[in-house]
Amino acid sequence: MKFRCERDTLAEILATAGRAVSARGGALPILAGVRLEVAGDQLLVAGTDLDLTIQAKTTVAGGEDGVCVVPARLVADIVRALEPGAVMIESDDEEVRIASGRSQFAVRSLAADDFPRLPAPPDQSGAVTLPAADLSDALRQVVRAASADDARPVLTGVLVAAEEGGLRLVATDSYRLAVRDLPGAHVLREGQKVLVPSRALAELQRLLSGAQEVTLRLGEHDVTFEVGEVRLTTRLIEGEFPNYRQLIPASYPNRLIISKEALLDAVKRVKLLVRDQTTPVRLAMRADGVELTVTNPEEGKATEDVDAKYEGAEMTVAFNPAYLSDGVEAITGGEVLLETLDALKPATLRATEASGEYLYLLMPVRVT
CATH class of the missing domain: 3.10.150.10 (DNA Polymerase III, subunit A, domain 2)
Known part of the structure; x- marks a missing residue:
């Protein structure tokens, strides 16, 4: 050669x-x-x-x-x-x-x-072409919530399911859940769903940068994506994805609207005192804003007030600061809507001008 x-x-x-x-x-x-x-x-x-x-x-x-x-x-x-x-x-x-x-x-x-036998070129029939920018944005929002723990293989995957009017991507590591809809993307048959490894989709997201379109072909046990002169093939994960729908409340009594940038900056500052994954950030929500607090018994305490609009009963809820930042960062737009039931039930993050396409559900941390 x-x-x-x-x-x-x-x-x-x-x-x-x-x-x-x-x-x-x-x-x-x-x-x-x-x-x-x-x-x-x-x-x-x-x-x-x-x-x-x-x-x-x-x-x-x-x-x-x-x-x-x-x-x-x-x-x-x-x-x-x-x-x-x-x-x-x-x-x-x-x-x-x-x-x-x-x-x-x-x-x-x-x-x-x-060297292992390479996957055969996929059958040209059944190919579906999607806008690369749309799929890339959806992967950016969803893949972050998938688990990295191989002990639970199903949670390391992203559920790709046919929904009425399009496609839905879902990922969870049992601490947070990300859901993104792609209206008009008819990739699967009605009612069909597959579980795609998140590692493969993270690599696909990298390939989609700057691309115009991506071609998808679904096999019996694998799925192939073609972007320009690159072909990515991954085996599908076998198993039943958790019933995520039951985790999402139909409505919330408490609603906080806050600047995305202001919240991210505040969390970034107060979590300087976080030394391990067990230290939460507390959000004390009131009508005129929210107070963020991180307490580290060995090193001290950090607090910061952020202007916000809040409707509901005054309450304090605590989250893993890394997971909270992940969810806020994934949202498009300048403002974030945080909806809560109480301090112990799952909260959701979405854009205020949401069309219902993206939702990030986050489990609170129990604090005393």
């Missing part, structure tokens, strides 16, 4: 495919590599961890067809460190040679025959 490619283009394609490479490749060392295949003037780079596969394609020059597998991180670091300009890569059965300017590297390759 042999080809020539500009450094920046090669570095980008290696980084893109490399993000699927397994971080736990100890049992299968081949999963620490990326597969490079040249066919004509096309270079296809692929990385996988068996659940997530990313394939990226670009045009190269001076190519000789062939396949090799190289250590993903090492080769990406080498290419990124080279001087700007053309990079020549050539491989044989034992090593890959990388040359640019006066720099030359010889890296031992991995056995190409050991």
Whole structure:
């Protein structure tokens, strides 16, 4: 195998495919590599961890067809460190040679025959195209609420469900819940729902930056997204997603309307005294505003008053400050609506000018 490619283009394609490479490749060392295949003037780079596969394609020059597998991180670091300009890569059965300017590297390759079989190109029928900006914004709002705990695999996924008039994305880690509707996005059959790993959707969100559209194809056990010359395929999660609807109250007696920026800034300041995940921020809500308080018995106390409009009974509710900031940051618009029942039941955050498309539900922290 042999080809020539500009450094920046090669570095980008290696980084893109490399993000699927397994971080736990100890049992299968081949999963620490990326597969490079040249066919004509096309270079296809692929990385996988068996659940997530990313394939990226670009045009190269001076190519000789062939396949090799190289250590993903090492080769990406080498290419990124080279001087700007053309990079020549050539491989044989034992090593890959990388040359640019006066720099030359010889890296031992991995056995190409050991690399997992790549997902076959998806059937062109059933493809659905969505505006990239809409899906990217929805992922930004929802993926943050998914769990990172592999002990509960279902909660590491994002529920993608067909709803009347469009598509709904839902994620929860049991402490907070994010729901986003995409009206007019008819991707699934009526009543159909799938559970997509949040890690894959986080990578998809990165790919969508600056893109115009994304093509989605749903298989029996996986889903494929195509963005430009990049194809991302991920296995679906098996299992039953929690019944989230029962957590969302039909109405709330207490409503706080506050500037998004002012609330984020205030939380950022008072949580300087937070030293662990068990220290909450208290919100004392009254007609003319809200007082934020963080108390750290070992180091002191922080309070800040923020102007706001409040309707309801005066009350104090406490939240995990990181989860609160996550929810506020995800909301679009200049103001946030915080609705509560009491100090112990789930509260919701949404935009004041909401069209009902996004909701962030947050469990309070019990304080004495």
